[in-house]
Amino acid sequence: MTAxxxxxxxxxxxxxEHQADLAELYRDxxxxxxxxxxxxxxxxxxxxxxxxxxxxxxxxxxxxxLAARSGELVPVGRGGERRAISLGNPGxxxxxxxxxxxxxxxxxLNPHEDAPEHRHSQTAFRFVLEGxxxxxxxxxxxxxxxxxxxxxxxxxxxHGHQNLSDSPMAWLDGLDIPLVAQTDQGFFEFGREQVxxxxxxxxxxxxxxxxxPGLTPVAALGARPQSPLMAYRWVQTDAALTAQLELADEGxxxxxxxxxxxxxxFTNPTTxxxxxxxxxxxxxxxxxxxxxxxxxxxxxxxWQVFDGGGTVTMDGQARTLExxxxxxxxxxxxxxxxxxxxxxxxxFSDAPVFEKLSLLRTEVSA
Ligand SMILES: [Fe+2]
Numbered sequence: 001m002t003a004x005x006x007x008x009x010x011x012x013x014x015x016x017e018h019q020a021d022l023a024e025l026y027r028d029x030x031x032x033x034x035x036x037x038x039x040x041x042x043x044x045x046x047x048x049x050x051x052x053x054x055x056x057x058x059x060x061x062x063x064x065x066l067a068a069r070s071g072e073l074v075p076v077g078r079g080g081e082r083r084a085i086s087l088g089n090p091g092x093x094x095x096x097x098x099x100x101x102x103x104x105x106x107x108x109l110n111p112h113e114d115a116p117e118h119r120h121s122q123t124a125f126r127f128v129l130e131g132x133x134x135x136x137x138x139x140x141x142x143x144x145x146x147x148x149x150x151x152x153x154x155x156x157x158x159h160g161h162q163n164l165s166d167s168p169m170a171w172l173d174g175l176d177i178p179l180v181a182q183t184d185q186g187f188f189e190f191g192r193e194q195v196x197x198x199x200x201x202x203x204x205x206x207x208x209x210x211x212x213p214g215l216t217p218v219a220a221l222g223a224r225p226q227s228p229l230m231a232y233r234w235v236q237t238d239a240a241l242t243a244q245l246e247l248a249d250e251g252x253x254x255x256x257x258x259x260x261x262x263x264x265x266f267t268n269p270t271t272x273x274x275x276x277x278x279x280x281x282x283x284x285x286x287x288x289x290x291x292x293x294x295x296x297x298x299x300x301x302x303w304q305v306f307d308g309g310g311t312v313t314m315d316g317q318a319r320t321l322e323x324x325x326x327x328x329x330x331x332x333x334x335x336x337x338x339x340x341x342x343x344x345x346x347x348f349s350d351a352p353v354f355e356k357l358s359l360l361r362t363e364v365s366a
């Protein structure tokens with residue numbers, strides 16, 4: 001018999017005296033800033049993840065017109081910095097967060113408008129659904145933005161945007177804002193008021209130096225935590241996905257994630273790991289009629305339909321997918337895709353964070 005049991009043997013646990021003593025103990029705990037684990041273990045240590053974020057889909061046909069209206073009504077300038085409108089998860093009221101770690105937004109720039117330079121500890125990227133004519137200037141290197149391109153702005157790099165065209169342009173911004181905010185890691189600094197993309201070059205300096213496949217400049221050997229290549233061009237992404245499916249059709253093994261499902265990850269050429277430290281970025285292509293396996297993972301993710309249509313099923317609820325639609329997949333949500341015609345999707349997730357912490361778990365069902 002333990003000491004604790006010795007001391008409590010004579011108590012009447014159902015009696016009023018015990019209940020009064022217990023209530024007093026809890027009041028004293030509260031006053032002392034103490035919380036007994038036995039009253040909240042299920043919340044603190046659930047048997048599996050219990051995300052507050054919910055599966056949710058935003059229609060591009062809703063997002064774009066609203067962003068365009070903000071283009072008419074809201075100027076871009078110092079202070080607000082960007083005409084970016086985030087997609088807040090309905091399960092996370094009060095926070096403009098798409099998942100507990102990820103922030104997805106639509107950013108809109110009018111013709112001949114620019115967004116001033118700044119830098120922050122948050123890591124960012126742009127994914128271009130449609131349009132061209134904007135240059136993102138990253139540490140003085142102008143990077144052209146065109147349809148299907150992924151453009152990186154790793155943490156603490158100065159960046160601004162300039163629209164040199166006669167058309168407005170909108171794109172998807174992805175950042176780790178919630179992760180950085182909730183862990184008190186945020187730093188921010190203003191740069192120049194005016195951003196310029198001198199010469200508006202077709203290829204940025206980073207692409208000229210790092211854009212050769214498998215070719216590392218000997219003057220810059222060594223691993224870097226994030227990719228020094230700031231642009232991943234659609235023409236290359238498209239060719240890689242096409243090749244995976246063609247090779248599979250030709251009977252070459254090991255080219256696809258699963259039958260009919262091609263995918264590429266955007267990687268850091270100095271390590272082969274993720275291009276960004278806190279977010280995984282990938283492009284997926286499903287051949288017509290492909291059903292993906294039902295999966296769930298402790299990473300949360302955001303997806304955007306780049307081309308084609310189909311269906312996404314999250315925790316048993318099916319939603320149709322159309323051009324530009326964005327959807328959030330919270331941690332441990334059972335998730336599958338079905339293509340109606342060819343379906344191309346861009347996705348980003350917080351997987352690298354949990355992989356580094358040995359917390360990432362994934363289950364795949366048949
Ligand atoms: Fe920024």
